[in-house]
Amino acid sequence: MSRVRIALTVVVAVVLVAAALGGVAAWRGWFSEPSVSGAPDAQPASVSDVVTGLRAPWGLAFLPDGSALVTERDSARILSVRDNAARQVTVVDEAEPAGEGGLLGIAVAPAGDWVYVYYTAAGDNRIARFRPDQPDARTVVFSGIPKAGNHNGGRIAFGPDGMLYVGTGDAGDRDAAQDRGSLGGKILRLTPEGAPAPGNPFGASPVWSYGHRNVQGLAWDSSGAMFASEFGQNTYDELNRIEPGHNYGWPEAEGNSSDPAFTNPIATWRTADASPSGLAVGPDGKIWMACLRGERLYTINTDGSGAQALLRGEHGRLRHVAAAPDGSMWVLTSNYDGRGNPAPGDDRILRLT
Template identity: 55%
Template structure:
């Protein structure tokens, strides 16, 4: 195992433009859930913005252009202002199966980063984004990290750039429970890398990409305006989790699931029954964490000033929800996931639902 160094708390970062733009939208979301018949606030109706997607998994923005991954087709789609879709590329080497396939997307400095399941494990690649809106294409791939253990389930797959400019990658335990506690294994972790795939010198374990460990299947990561990092995680049969992520932190799997009160592990700040949750993508507004839930078929809002509280929106209205992001101008997008083999698709599924401000 790598020798453990001192854990580092997240450092403070300036309030991001996305968080500022979304602060008032967070208020709207709370009003949706708490005020059945508002009289002083005009609430916009959710808009079915793009339809006919095939097992979509992730949304990322290149400037103001939304890019969406499809898990099984391995397609990256560009979403036009009209809601029409256009195929940008089919990612070579994707080997879909079970929960594996083309999963997370992230955009950084004009490049698209993709997390996907290949024949020899999960991997992250980066490609230059070329062209203009309506005519985007991708350059040749460069591997960022590969040979992350894969399986029919528990593949993790969310990738995002933190306020420190580093790439964070969630990995599942790929069915090997004990690997989550093994610092020499890439499974059951949140990894931290430079955009080129190098190990940052200030990572908590010398020479290792591991940032935190003891995870079963983390599915969402996001940061607040002060740089604190949050992650959603699928439990097994008892508790799904929302965690605050510390550098070098051990989150307990498979020794514990949910809140255990064991000083050897970091407890989640909230836990939910999988029937009500299966939390996937998350976004942070100016005042709240918003979580897309698959089996629970709802958006859950957790206020940053009370991480033990939550409200729910759209319960059962749109089916399974895979991802949630903040778009240009403070618009709020969430991605349904009813065509992945576990949902009950309705006409138009899968789709992007968009909520904006009047």
């Protein structure tokens, strides 16, 4: 067989595989999609356990006194972590864990006077708040976020403007992400009291951005630029720079798109190399991104360049990363979430310097 015929045969085979993987979107991914899946490995100066013996920890936030609050998705417990020990603070009995739902994100108000939790209830996903010294006296401040067995979103965080930002998932309803009247597949911006924040791009709506599949991480750099990590479907996971009112394309686009109506990600990964979850901006000014299926921690510049992989395959699935008050980075493992392979001592909080 001539070299020309061999080359044609290979091209035809690739086209057939691309078609099987999803038609035009897969074809674009095979040939032109920028991806940082081949990021080189790097090593932190040190890695140590903060606490061990957790079960599917999901959210992490620090109080002004330096202690941390951690949520466990399936037990619905909130734990306080101080001096390398964890103790139960409360159980969010209103949460109904199932699939990817349960007790998810946690955030502390900038003044430290309120703690917010995102959880899956009987009929929806919702947000409640409580005083740090009264964890059993919770008040729901926002509700009606669509729930399902997966794609529940769940990350919450306060932005530099003092407003509460909420990452939601499409809850299995793909079209909801493009429907600005739905709370699914969005990033929401709320006042601390749970009302749509003033200055939102769509009037009295809580929607800040839309066209998302399942937002899992939220973070801001020192300039105030906002970033979000997002699960793709079969081809590309995304790291997005978030602008108010922008449409990030799901379900019409996964990864980059040539459609000017959609805002493209600043970086993408093959889903086997990422499945990104929590985000943080570290003291080095870089974005740190914890990955579940990819079992690694990426650091990446805020323009999407210079990605490096840490902890590749060393601690299993990684759910979240947060900057601690002492300048270290804390990482939650997620090997008891039903998809991991727990090792002795799992799940744990790791401290990286």
